Amino acid sequence: MNMKSENTMTGQEMVALCKKHTLFSWSATNAVNPIPWSKAEGIYFWDTEGKRYTDLSSQLVCTNLGYGNQHVIDAIKKQVDGIAFAGPNMATQIRAEVSELLAKYTPGDLNTFFYTPAGAEANENAIKLAKQYTGRQKIMVRYRSYHGATAGAVTLTGDPRRWPAEPSIPGVIRVFDPYEYRCTFNANGCEGCSMPCVAHIEETIQYEGPNNIAAFIIETVTGTNGVIIPPTGYLKAVRELCTKYGIMMVCDEVMVGLGRTGKWFTVDHWDVVPDMITMAKGLTSAYLPLGCVAMSDKIAAHFSDNVFVGGLTYNAHPMCLAAAKAVLEVLVAEDLIGNSERMGKVMAGLMADLKEKHPSVGDVRSLGLFGAFELVKNRQTKEMLAPFNGTSEPMNKLGAYLKQNGISTMIHWNKLFCCPPLTITEKQLRETFAILDEGLKITDQAVEG
Ligand SMILES: Cc1ncc(COP(=O)(O)O)c(C=O)c1O
Structure with a gap:
């Protein structure tokens, strides 16, 4: 680089x-x-x-x-001369520092992180966290979406990259997107619209059984499927639906997190705090691969006493965390x-x-x-x-x-x-x-x- x-x-x-x-x-x-x-x-x-x-x-x-970027390059060089690797169940200073720093920028009470090698694994682990936290099995997603290429994440994906992997993981339910230019529900656009796209989600929840759905995973602003920006009010309405039915709201910000849309996280445009945010890409600006699930205090508290059944050899890899810390510093300094x-x-x-x-x-x-x-x-x-x-x-x-x-x-x-x-x-x-x-x-x- x-x-x-x-x-x-x-x-x-x-x-x-x-x-x-x-x-x-x-x-x-x-x-x-x-x-x-x-x-x-x-x-x-x-x-x-x-x-x-x-x-x-x-x-x-x-x-x-x-x-x-010299600051990031220097941070990576310094880390490789120090602790280049420590196993996932070790404590390192870089793990402590970057997590404390990241918690300053993640919205609301998303103060606890599970690090992964990249974006798909962040979504895989968000599914695990949601299922284990709620005791429910189904995951709701949208059609115009991409969530990664691993078996679970590609099933969450709505776009045709999913097809060759099917039937893949069970229990994934799909709903339509809030796509103003080609709206499924209202050809006249979002202005003055009563958001039937949200009513359709609630209807789907009823048919699938609210008590069966662990999470609703959405790209806050949809990426490869076309930079689809939700109308004002959509994200808040989704937040309310998820709260009403005890469904974990997971915002995939792998593409749009960390400043891409002009805020730290894209949910900040609508002042919404989901239960989890997944991120990757901009977290290290691609200097090294790293993904992350940010979770709320209540989810983290649950796993204080309950085993999180999930793990990765390269969870919290010090080299990648060093890159992430330097990236956060550059985002602020510049x-x-x-x-x-x-x-x-x-x-x-x-x-x-x-x-x-x-x-x-x-x-x-x-x-x-x-x-x-x-x-x-x-x-x-x-x-x-x-x-x-x-x-x-x-x-x-x-x-x-x-x-x-x-x-x-x-x-x-x-x-x-x-x-x-x-x-x-x-x-x-x-x-x-x-x-x-x-x-x-x-x-x-x-x-x-
Ligand atoms: C929104 C979104 N989620 C997840 C992923 C998967 O990330 P990765 O390729 O790092 O596994 C991508 C990749 O483009 C993405 O755009």
Whole structure:
């Protein structure tokens, strides 16, 4: 993650050997065309030919501090010279320090943490905690969601990445999402709406038996399924439903926690305190892998006297915790959450301008530096520019144009993501959006009607 390349291979050699000996996530090896990296700094990385890319998606929305942050690098180096590893049932100073610090930033009484290797395992352990705490078996989730690729987490996932893993773990119930642009319940949008999306959740709870449901797990703002921001009042209403029926409200903030949306945690936008928050990615800004379940005092108290039946060899790994502590320090010292909020406003303006200008932009959504364009063939019918669970020539061409012009970002079906590192400046945002402006001319050509 620092400036200097240690490559002794050419880019071609790297790609050939990586493709020969490794599988790539969610891909057929012959279809991948990975960029061979040479170095990275700030919001940029370079390929082995010296071409620079702006990282508009912070890789998988995880490199929140950008590349080469010296404070984090130094903290990791210091930790490896000290206690590089201690077993999960040992006490270490770094475990004590980072947990005390994190508790200052997590909302309400979420003061106790169970650390995991990454996001999926955080959700796996949230399920375990909820089931053991409530004595109930079922878990409620939403269709437009992603919660990780391990057996349980991929079952919680509503999107098609779940399909090949099915039937997978039993007892998962699904409800529809509060997706204003394509609402299942009200085509007129959220303004003045009585939120039938919430009534539908309560009806589902009745049919499934309230006393059977251990947890309702939601992405506070849905990520890969399209930056779906719930309407004002939704999260509070879900909180009330969960309280009414004794269901643990678990907010998956693996993507949106730790400043991504301009607050420490995204639930803070609506002043809601869930029973648990899961996090990963931004927790270490991807300098090392780490996930975490934050739980309320009452859940933690339960496990003071009852055994938590769950464990991981790398629970509370000191190296990863050292990275997390340094990241928390940098977020504060450099006011990056404030920057996410301020630059988020600039980015929202730039996105709105492009929506105005380009007929292929059906909708733009963002909160802080978490944004996505939703591209359509026709603004009236809202026909997607790539189908559900598919790709299309215009979306592929847009991706190729951006790559050619030095922009790296996530494209998922008909969505283009704008989630740069939280360190981005206004100048950098404007430079990036000038390229997006040109790129969207390609998708405009596919507009019909
Ligand atoms: C919302 C959400 N939850 C969970 C995960 C899984 O995290 P990991 O890939 O670290 O296991 C992801 C990953 O993208 C995610 O976006």
